[in-house]
């Protein structure tokens with residue numbers, strides 16, 4: 516028997532699959548956004564509003580959260596194609612499941628795909644899905660101390676959306692303190708406080724998304 | 735289903751290593767598991783034992799688990815402390831501005847393996863239709 520030093524994370528194989536998928540998507544001109552949050556933070560509400568606000572982009576949604584059926588119907592009603600991904604009861608989506616989901620969805624005439632990941636702030640942070648962008652949502656009722664509890668999620672995200680800001684008057688949530696905690700873990704994270712209910716703050720998020728799409732796809 | 739998911743990813747990573755290094759079977763796998771990775775080691779072992787007998791490469795392999803101690807950083811007094819002992823509040827200054835530095839990971843440290851014999855390599859090539 517010989518000993519082989521690996522020093523690899525258990526997900527090394529998934530990381531390679533994700534890198535391949537990411538390259539293929541960029542080559543085909545499709546931007547995949549991995550959307551992660553705790554259950555009920557407002558993923559579906561954010562997507563519904565975003566789809567309505569951006570009719571010039573062909574948007575599709577891969578639904579992986581527990582309520583996938585309900586969420587898929589909400590997305591169709593908003594005008595986006597959508598499909599339920601098969602998570603096989605897993606607590607996260609990985610690159611293989613994402614690839615299978617995208618194949619079933621079909622991405623030929625699509626500019627932008629959102630993956631509504633399983634509602635969970637721990638496991639999805641550890642698995643690269645192959646998305647070019649990772650966006651996390653933290654809702655006001657959850658509290659501004661979440662960066663301290665889930666550092667990996669904040670480190671691995673390109674953007675932090677602080678949702679349900681219309682509820683700020685009723686909660687002890689300090690926007691500046693939350694952003695400062697997030698910047699300490701990830702100095703380049705983009706922070707967007709917004710409300711999908713009132714529409715406040717949606718513009719900045721959508722402008723950022725368009726800009727990212729241009730830069731990543733050279734579109 | 736956190737543990738079974740990790741077992742599946744681990745197996746996939748090992749399959750790729752075996753293909754690259756021409757390994758016929760794996761004798762042992764040493765995993766370093768963070769103290770607060772959320773992995774239940776007993777349950778992980780159970781998942782591994784269930785899975786490995788269905789996977790020829792891993793059938794006779796032994797799983798060795800090592801623990802990586804968890805360390806938390808206090809951003810108020812800039813010190814580190816043992817996470818499991820003190821939790822989220824800094825034992826020095828009682829600040830809650832703390833986050834985990836280490837102890838969340840799951841790393842394949844090393845494997846012990848037997849290389850495929852010349853014969854086995856040949857059959858592999860024939861099976862995949864590759865030219866020698």
Ligand SMILES: Nc1nc2c(ncn2[C@@H]2O[C@H](COP(=O)(O)OP(=O)(O)O)[C@@H](O)[C@H]2O)c(=O)[nH]1
Pocket residue numbers: 552553554555556557558559560561580634678679680681682709710711712713
């Ligand atoms: N007040 C308020 N409630 C919201 C907002 N966005 C979502 N919600 C509510 O939060 C709950 C969960 O939202 P949903 O979008 O389904 O979350 P998901 O599970 O992350 O997809 C629903 O009752 C929504 O109506 C918001 O901006 N403001």
Ligand SMILES: [Mg+2]
Pocket residue numbers: 558559560580582586631
């Ligand atoms: Mg939803």
Ligand SMILES: [Zn+2]
Pocket residue numbers: 808809810811812813824825826827828829
């Ligand atoms: Zn301290």
